[in-house]
Amino acid sequence: MAERSGEFSIIDRFFSSGSAAGPWFCKGIGDDCAIIDFGDSRIAVTIDMLAMGTHFLPDADPRNVGYKTLAVNLSDLAAAGATPRAFFLSIGLPDKNDAWIEAFSEGLMELAKEAGCALLGGDTVRTPKNPVTGEHSPAVFSITAMGDLPPGLGLTRAGAKPGDDIWVSGTLGDAYAALKYRWGHWAAAPEAVRLMSRRMDRPEPRNALGRALLPLATAAIDVSDGFSQDLTHILERSHVRARVSWDDVPRSEALMSLPEEEQREAALSGGDDYELIFTAPPSLRKAVFEAGIAADTLVTRVGEILPSDGDGTSLTVYDAKGAAVILKNGGFDHFA
Amino acid sequence: MAERSGEFSIIDRFFSSGSAAGPWFCKGIGDDCAIIDFGDSRIAVTIDMLAMGTHFLPDADPRNVGYKTLAVNLSDLAAAGATPRAFFLSIGLPDKNDAWIEAFSEGLMELAKEAGCALLGGDTVRTPKNPVTGEHSPAVFSITAMGDLPPGLGLTRAGAKPGDDIWVSGTLGDAYAALKYRWGHWAAAPEAVRLMSRRMDRPEPRNALGRALLPLATAAIDVSDGFSQDLTHILERSHVRARVSWDDVPRSEALMSLPEEEQREAALSGGDDYELIFTAPPSLRKAVFEAGIAADTLVTRVGEILPSDGDGTSLTVYDAKGAAVILKNGGFDHFA
Known part of the structure; x- marks a missing residue:
């Protein structure tokens, strides 16, 4: 859903x-x-x-x-x-x-x-x-x-533990950037538009990766509403916080041809990516990379799960200088 | 569906x-x-x-x-x-x-x-x-x-055999008559309108009856599009024909307060009844009546299944004089 x-x-x-x-x-x-x-x-x-x-x-x-x-x-x-x-x-x-x-x-x-x-x-x-x-x-x-x-297995949004790595499959932001282009809000080179539009029109569900992650991941969600909003769903269900490094968030060459500000909006808040966000203990890093290879899907470590501070479930995204990245919005809301 | x-x-x-x-x-x-x-x-x-x-x-x-x-x-x-x-x-x-x-x-x-x-x-x-x-x-x-x-059981539209009785649960036509009243096409007394509107607004799914029929019925369908059209779905899947007696088709007191012509249109072609049509061998008549009593639901025998005549799947409805009743239409079609 x-x-x-x-x-x-x-x-x-x-x-x-x-x-x-x-x-x-x-x-x-x-x-x-x-x-x-x-x-x-x-x-x-x-x-x-x-x-x-x-x-x-x-x-x-x-x-x-x-x-x-x-x-x-x-x-x-x-x-x-x-x-x-x-x-x-x-x-x-x-x-x-x-x-x-x-x-x-x-x-x-x-x-x-x-x-x-x-x-x-x-x-x-x-x-x-x-x-x-x-x-x-x-x-x-x-x-x-x-x-x-398989009996007894199945990933949900609950289960992320402090210390877990946060991973993302594929790249984020292309579909949203394609939509912004179609609306006439953003400009891009024709080849970048073609690649990003393909991501918007034909998202590839990551079922092979999801299956390979069954014995490894502690929590998972797919990115439909935007990375920050969907990761927040994991944080809420798992009662934890998270810290993410903006520089590590995977982006396509096409998206990286756009201004930094637009990349951030698309990759962090855009949505419609249908990539997986998942968490796993650092001890399983090699196994997670191998799962990505087996599923022929890029997997990238983007941050870590932190303990709740009472307030609970906040997400902070940092840039290379350690400054917090302002999130453009909380993801897509039909009735907002 | x-x-x-x-x-x-x-x-x-x-x-x-x-x-x-x-x-x-x-x-x-x-x-x-x-x-x-x-x-x-x-x-x-x-x-x-x-x-x-x-x-x-x-x-x-x-x-x-x-x-x-x-x-x-x-x-x-x-x-x-x-x-x-x-x-x-x-x-x-x-x-x-x-x-x-x-x-x-x-x-x-x-x-x-x-x-x-x-x-x-x-x-x-x-x-x-x-x-x-x-x-x-x-x-x-x-x-x-x-x-x-239960393992191995489950009713479908296929399975009606020549010689089987055709049964209907509850009464037919009330919901359609209520709609015709609401549209201003038909008139009815206030109490009849109230009863028929209740059938339109709050249909009672016949799950207890369906469950009791599992070991008895050879085929079943629910009446959503109209008796004649839904029975025809059984005939098509079972490769048989049917003969139905109009006088035996169960109608509420409320519906029977309307002109005969309107009763026929409502009960045979109207739809939105959510009653069950089902078939069962004549040897199980007593068991079918008992299933109806156990499920606290009226069951009425309205006709019989006939062998295909090559042409296959036709339904004929007869009145008390043995004359064929003309069906008003083939049931509801959104795109007709």
């Missing part, structure tokens, strides 16, 4: 309902995934909703929309260390545009096949008509994805 | 993907529920999407909206014979209206508690803004519900 501060408080206030579903054992409720045991079998389940015009530009290529709608769900499974197996899709459509839905499904099924994740059920409805304009509202998609986990 | 002819063909064309999710054994794909085995554990999973203005009147009481959003999903579990255990909710909201979402969640959690179904995860997003009116589009909800089944 993507969490966004303002909205999350809505769910949190009204919808949390304990830690058990009758005879089913569950954990991770409110995390990226709920983890449920059936006898010796353990599964992870996640739900996400995306809407044209909110999560996608109105003119987005439907192939990319289909691909990304599944990718953000598989990314939640990756944060739990789960291997994707099945998904359920509900779609609200403004009209019966067969060409659009065919292209959407091509992009969706391309990733589904690649990930070994089967579509097991669906529901299609028509979005409501606006009485003033006569138009039906834009398309909206909800996916529930399910993956499996 | 609610199926509606025109839309279902969209899913059917693009999204069906075989009968297995990697190492997971599955059946019922495209039915009300997918049934998945994990070792000795068997679960049923269903997804539905509902939108304000499409599935609910724009001024609907948010308590009823919350209740019904879960009820239609539990009804899908009932059609598989599954006992509700857990659900996942994604919501798209036009604005942060805490009073509305609080009332919505009250209705939702009222049924969740009653049914023993725990909310294990959620996602809240903002619906897109219309560039002309500046308004965000109406609220939309998607629920994925999960229930458990």
